[in-house]
Amino acid sequence: MSDKKNKILVVEDEPSLIFTLQDTLESEGFEVIVSEEGEGAVDLVKEHRPDLMILDIMLPGKSGYDICKEIRELKFTFPIIMLTAKDQETDKVKGLELGADDYLTKPFGVKELLARIKARLRRSGTYSNTDVVDILKLGEVKIDLSENEAYHPGDKVVELTAREVELIRYLLSNANSPVSRDELLEKVWRYEYSTNTRTVDVHISKLRAKIEVHPDDPRYLITLHGVGYMLKTS
Structure with a gap:
């Protein structure tokens, strides 16, 4: 087992919460980087390459959504x-659609946060580290998962989002087998607390x-009514 510490980037502007999060996470053995405003957060991501981010929605300079x-x-x-200080389903759905994996509504318990952090870190390596396939051919379409691009006949190139690549990778790891919406929410979105399977349907349709x-x-990304979805590769 590696002794390397997991890096957590905390983007939060409330001083008392920053202190609590930093103290708690460091005592749990995490390396903590802090940004108190939104503008510098992306630069810190590029510099430190964190393993996980805790991101407040309401920030000076740039919102958590952005x-x-x-x-x-x-x-x-x-x-x-x-x-978020807001406890509304629409806020949660918006964050998930933009690529967030989980939500906590303030005030929250530190033990709950730690449990979710550890769950996310476990799940983030469950399939992405073992999938070595970067080029996938689905009939006339070639998909480069390392470059997030799909190449269609006639030199048409379509860009894929990071979430769409994760979705393909997970379906590919279960190729030719049905995968339920709930399983996709848990394994790809890593959000086992949500019952909003419509999120999955929207992403599948776009993909x-x-x-x-x-x-x-469709010939390859198939809907199995009442079951879920399947990626056919043979």
């Missing part, structure tokens, strides 16, 4: 746990449009 979106566009796939020549009559 930071999350930018990080995923840069193809960083580490888990992001968002903190299908990018990797199928005829999305309305």
Whole structure:
């Protein structure tokens, strides 16, 4: 087992919470980097390459939503746990759609946060470290998972989001077998607390449009009604 410490980037502007998080996480053996405003958060991600981020939504300079979106566009796939004072389903769905993995509503218990951090770190390595396939061919479409791009006939190139690549990788690890929406929420979104399987349906629909020549009559990313989805490779 490696002695390397997991790095956690905390993006939060409330001094008392910063102190509590830093003290707690360091006592648990994590290396902690702190940003008290939104503008410098992405630069810290590039510099330190954290294993996980704790990200407040309401920040000076740039919102947590904007930071999350930018990080995923840069193809960083580490888990992001968002903190919010709002307890509304729409806020949670928005964060998940932008690439967040989990949510905690303030005030929250430190033990709950630690449990979620450890769960996210465990899950973040469950399949991504063992999947070595970077080039996937689905009929006439070639998908480069390392470059987040799909190449269609006629030299058409379609860019994939980090979440879409994660989704493909997980479906590929279960190729030709059905995968339920709940399983995708837990394993790809790493969000076992959500019952909003509509999130999965929306992402599958967008992904299908990018990797199928005829999305309305898909040959590879198949819906199994009442069951879930399947990626056919044979």
